[in-house]
Amino acid sequence: MRLSRLVRFGVDILFPPRCVFCGGIVAPGTEICGNCAKEIVPSGTGGCVSIPVRDRDVPCAFLYPYEGKVRDSMLRYKFHGQKQYAGFYARELAGRIGGARRGERLDLVTSVPLSDGRLRERGYNQSELIAKPVARALGLxxxxxxxxxxxxxxxxxxxxxxxxxxxRGVYSLCGEPVRGKRVLLIDDIVTTGSTLAECSAVLLEGGAAGVACAAVARSAPEQS
Ligand SMILES: [Zn+2]
Structure with a gap:
């Protein structure tokens, strides 16, 4: 056994990998347990809501309803430092978006920003942590x-x-211009869609040619 594998083996014994959804111990190299894999199936193309943005509708794909173990998982991810879940969420989301794209052009991926204060407090932007590997997986x-x-x-x-x-008026453009670009905008949870709508409006007013949104989970307003 090579040293790196031996070290990995030792780490897995001391800190066994745990299921993203239920927290149960899973086999090394896996992220969710058999029960959760059966029970929690990402939505197909039906997992999409339409968000009104000024004079048009922007589609928002999502993977799961925000409830039960999905909700528990996302609360651990967002508030209890389980940053490593981002990789799993991103792979599932990229698979869902890649499947639904059917050759439709996208130019770049971005995410809903946090305020400086919130970013300092949490230490990471939970949406950006998901959006970056989604971009890599989609080759964008x-x-x-x-x-x-x-x-x-x-x-x-x-x-x-x-x-x-x-x-209203809370977000603004920064960094590279978006003029003429088709943007995939990512957030962790979509509820009424007001945050995604406002961010989409800023991108479109900045000249973006189109915006599509995606979120890991969709919450009914009374659930969040
Ligand atoms: Zn599980």
């Missing part, structure tokens, strides 16, 4: 296009109308 560049210019508090306690007002 990841580009930081958006920034959040001010914190706007939590969205999940607000009604749909309050959410829309709460995100």
């Amino acid at each position: 560049p990841y580009v930081r296009c958006l920034r959040k210019t001010r914190p706007n508090g939590v969205q999940h306690l607000l009604s749909r109308e309050q959410r829309l007002r709460n995100v």
